[in-house]
Amino acid sequence: MTLDRYLLRQFAPIFIAFAGLSAFLFLLIDLFANLVRYLNNEIPTADIARMSLFYLPQAFAYAQPLSLLFAAAYTLGHLQARNELTSIFAAGIPFRRFCLPLLLFGVIASLFSFLFEDIVVIPTVRIKNELTRLALRQFITPQDSDIVIRSEGGRIIYWVDFYDHVGQTITGLSIVEQDDRGGFVSLIRAPRASWNGKYWELVNPMIWHWDDEFLAAVPLERTDRFTEDPDIFRRSAVRPEELRAGDLNLLADDLRRAGLPFGEAKSRFFRRFSFSSVSFIVMILSISMGGRFRKNTLLLCLLSSIAAAATFYVIEMITMTMARLGYVPPLVGAWFPVAFFVVIGVLLLGMAKT
Numbered sequence: 001m002t003l004d005r006y007l008l009r010q011f012a013p014i015f016i017a018f019a020g021l022s023a024f025l026f027l028l029i030d031l032f033a034n035l036v037r038y039l040n041n042e043i044p045t046a047d048i049a050r051m052s053l054f055y056l057p058q059a060f061a062y063a064q065p066l067s068l069l070f071a072a073a074y075t076l077g078h079l080q081a082r083n084e085l086t087s088i089f090a091a092g093i094p095f096r097r098f099c100l101p102l103l104l105f106g107v108i109a110s111l112f113s114f115l116f117e118d119i120v121v122i123p124t125v126r127i128k129n130e131l132t133r134l135a136l137r138q139f140i141t142p143q144d145s146d147i148v149i150r151s152e153g154g155r156i157i158y159w160v161d162f163y164d165h166v167g168q169t170i171t172g173l174s175i176v177e178q179d180d181r182g183g184f185v186s187l188i189r190a191p192r193a194s195w196n197g198k199y200w201e202l203v204n205p206m207i208w209h210w211d212d213e214f215l216a217a218v219p220l221e222r223t224d225r226f227t228e229d230p231d232i233f234r235r236s237a238v239r240p241e242e243l244r245a246g247d248l249n250l251l252a253d254d255l256r257r258a259g260l261p262f263g264e265a266k267s268r269f270f271r272r273f274s275f276s277s278v279s280f281i282v283m284i285l286s287i288s289m290g291g292r293f294r295k296n297t298l299l300l301c302l303l304s305s306i307a308a309a310a311t312f313y314v315i316e317m318i319t320m321t322m323a324r325l326g327y328v329p330p331l332v333g334a335w336f337p338v339a340f341f342v343v344i345g346v347l348l349l350g351m352a353k354t
Contacts, residue, residue, distance in 0.1 A: 007102065022066055034132070064113060110278075151228055231250075245269060285345045
């Protein structure tokens with residue numbers, strides 16, 4: 001339809017320009033937040049530019065919802081100021097039908113946002129973080145120590161003195177088996193264990209168990225019983241923000257099975273989907289308020305966009321924190337801000353002039 005193409009031609013240049021400006025501002029914010037540390041460590045300008053380049057996809061991901069909100073609101077406000085919306089309404093075209101291309105654009109932008117973050121943003125953020133750690137000499141060892149893992153509903157408890165993530169080996173392993181009531185069944189100790197791809201091979205293991213009311217210790221025969229995934233023991237080596245959605249869900253499930261706090265990982269997993277839907281949500285908000293401004297359109301659209309974005313991120317920060325602390329389920333923490341703004345957007349859209 002001619003009007004659909006006309007609306008998108010009015011909208012696209014504003015979105016592209018504001019997205020580029022917003023991404024650049026987010027890039028500057030990250031740069032100035034770390035600039036003192038860069039200068040104190042005498043990091044070359046080329047290395048700083050390289051780290052900023054790998055942060056650019058993340059900056060665009062942050063800028064996309066705000067840019068959609070501003071561009072749609074400004075486009076409709078500009079049409080209203082030139083009385084073009086009045087002409088469209090006089091022709092018998094409902095406001096919701098006229099704005100349908102923007103809503104479809106929001107749906108496509110939401111799908112793009114999820115794929116872009118999962119395929120592009122996550123790998124580049126991982127590289128950027130690694131470059132930053134190397135430049136600032138913040139070396140993180142891939143080993144972990146003093147780990148306690150629960151498995152099989154708490155019946156099996158692993159004590160690990162030292163775990164080597166690279167070699168997938170354990171030094172100083174103790175395995176306690178309990179019955180359904182929590183009573184002691186056996187204790188297995190091995191100076192070393194290694195992962196063979198299917199199960200843990202224990203080196204010189206000894207097992208302690210009750211024998212006629214005496215605690216007896218005997219060598220343990222080779223067993224393939226212990227099949228816990230090695231990633232369970234990577235308590236500090238894994239960063240949730242550097243994992244793709246599928247891997248993040250697996251990490252949350254591993255932490256849950258191990259008896260470790262999993263609320264943060266699960267909340268971040270749900271947020272990958274909720275945050276991508278923000279592009280569609282902001283379209284509803286921008287359409288509902290885009291035709292309300294006749295004067296000072298640019299300033300009012302900019303202020304309303306910033307206010308809406310700030311309100312959303314504040315609510316999301318609160319609900320995500322509550323989810324990580326266990327006060328609300330992870331699903332609620334991630335999706336409540338989206339549901340709240342959907343309701344607000346639909347109400348405002350229902351009150352929009354036609």
